[in-house]
């Protein structure tokens with residue numbers, strides 16, 4: 001059977017992705033690569049063969065099926081390992097958001113055989129808007145990558161940084177297995193700047209029954225967590241209640257309304273990282289204890305750490321202080337039995353070793369745009385003129401992107417394009433300022449159109465990466481591999 005498939009593929013000039021090859025009853029199925037696109041190739045007969053939607057070829061002996069949403073559902077039905085699943089708290093996980101939808105196989109090659117599982121589909125609504133993709137497309141791309149690589153260890157799908165109920169409902173309905181609840185709109189950031197009188201008034205505005213409950217539970221108390229004690233002074237407790245009270249109610253409501261009623265396991269992550277100031281360990285503890293008391297079971301929590309976690313570059317801040325605070329956060333997480341989640345986690349090479357160490361290897365690290373930078377690096381290597389046009393466009397339009405992202409890049413430090421020879425172009429992706437420039441302009445670059453409304457870069461960009469598939473996968477294996485190694489995986 002496999003021989004028949006090989007023969008048909010060879011006669012049509014298609015390359016078989018060997019790891020994808022599977023037999024189900026009378027059908028042999030594989031992912032094949034043609035000059036312009038990938039397809040599923042089925043040989044034989046039976047229900048799998050019949051269910052795939054495609055063109056019958058080779059006098060009825062085979063079927064060529066495009067990578068559509070419908071065919072993805074067929075794969076999910078016959079090969080359960082292609083369906084995302086909740087990954088739980090007992091294993092380390094890495095979020096590998098793939099804005100382009102073509103990084104999946106390189107990502108899987110990077111995690112293959114390691115003590116860590118991938119969350120392949122991971123996008124926020126903002127990312128979908130900036131790339132013009134839908135949640136279905138994001139899931140389709142992940143499932144097809146899993147089939148292509150024959151990856152049977154399991155993977156997750158994260159509706160990332162969701163805050164609107166309609167989006168939560170949509171992601172869960174489509175089969176997402178992880179939900180990252182963005183609580184930023186329910187966290188009161190103004191409290192940090194209040195004086196004593198203002199804080200008193202804000203606290204007094206909270207219903208008395210709520211205040212009394214918090215005071216009885218935490219006021220003046222000390223809780224043992226690992227080797228440390230978490231203390232609640234009256235004044236700090238009041239400020240925590242003002243900052244996080246509404247957010248905790250929001251977490252509870254979403255959990256009860258959507259997570260419990262989903263009827264399947266969901267990795268429920270709480271994100272309180274989008275705040276102006278670092279999360280106090282005691283505040284982290286209070287949020288966790290409240291969730292536990294209210295019966296809310298979580299998979300992970302993302303506090304805001306000290307220092308800066310900017311996109312696409314290493315950690316900026318005091319490493320000693322980071323390690324001290326991380327220890328306490330990790331102890332809290334252990335105490336309650338969920339995982340510590342690190343957002344904007346790509347390229348934070350200087351802090352990975354301590355994250356791996358103090359979490360005892362049980363963490364969730366999110367990366368999102370670093371594979372885009374590797375894609376750009378690949379383009380810089382193999383298609384210098386395309387890279388040059390993209391770089392120039394990014395510089396021209398960077399102001400628009402700065403509305404979305406906080407970065408500290410200094411454009412004047414980026415080497416002038418006209419003084420850089422082709423062979424040096426990939427090195428832009430080794431320089432922090434250029435990395436951030438390209439990182440934050442991904443949406444603009446992918447959406448850019450000429451006067452006729454045709455994509456300025458997108459088509460050529462995808463085409464180049466398709467032709468250079470192995471070079472792109474290789475750079476992801478190297479780059480993500482470096483993350484995993486430093487994290488102790």
Ligand SMILES: [Zn+2]
Nearest residue numbers: 271273274343
């Ligand atoms: Zn976040």
